Amino acid sequence: GNEVMTQERLRLTWFRRRFAGARGDEQLKHLFTIFYHNSQTNCICLMGSLLPEFATFEDTMKESVKELCKEIVDWLTDCLERAREAGRLSFDGAAADRALLVLSILMSSLLMSRVLGKKVFVRMADQLLQDLGADWRVADLPEESDRQKMPPFSYTDHS
Numbered sequence: 001g002n003e004v005m006t007q008e009r010l011r012l013t014w015f016r017r018r019f020a021g022a023r024g025d026e027q028l029k030h031l032f033t034i035f036y037h038n039s040q041t042n043c044i045c046l047m048g049s050l051l052p053e054f055a056t057f058e059d060t061m062k063e064s065v066k067e068l069c070k071e072i073v074d075w076l077t078d079c080l081e082r083a084r085e086a087g088r089l090s091f092d093g094a095a096a097d098r099a100l101l102v103l104s105i106l107m108s109s110l111l112m113s114r115v116l117g118k119k120v121f122v123r124m125a126d127q128l129l130q131d132l133g134a135d136w137r138v139a140d141l142p143e144e145s146d147r148q149k150m151p152p153f154s155y156t157d158h159s
Contacts, residue, residue, distance in 0.1 A: 005064035008046055012071055024082030025089055025134065032125060033141045035106045039113045039121035047072070048107040073099050090133030102128065
């Protein structure tokens with residue numbers, strides 16, 4: 001458990017360093033691409049699989065999950081704020097609050113699409129993008145994730 005969390009944090013750190021110069025909306029687009037591809041292969045994200053079981057974890061695992069959640073929220077907050085400042089996104093409220101909403105919607109969209117069909121992910125993600133004032137939608141995402149250049153955030157297949 002903790003080793004998986006460490007590896008996930010290393011992936012996130014690698015991504016943040018490699019794409020530190022990328023616009024916030026471009027980084028957000030990458031995140032949506034990962035979630036979109038996961039939705040098409042009936043996978044859920046690591047956090048989506050861990051959070052429902054959080055209360056059952058040992059303290060060290062709880063701390064690892066908290067650290068990863070904080071790092072993801074911090075990264076996404078930065079992406080959203082930079083995109084808003086650049087005029088690439090438009091939303092009310094604090095970027096940190098919006099980051100929590102974005103993550104929770106993306107995680108739940110993977111779960112809902114398993115039950116109600118793959119198109120549910122597209123509907124939920126497109127509505128979220130509209131609410132963020134993005135000028136792109138799920139249909140604009142690349143067909144295949146380039147996993148050679150960029151390690152994806154982990155996912156778990158529970159089909």
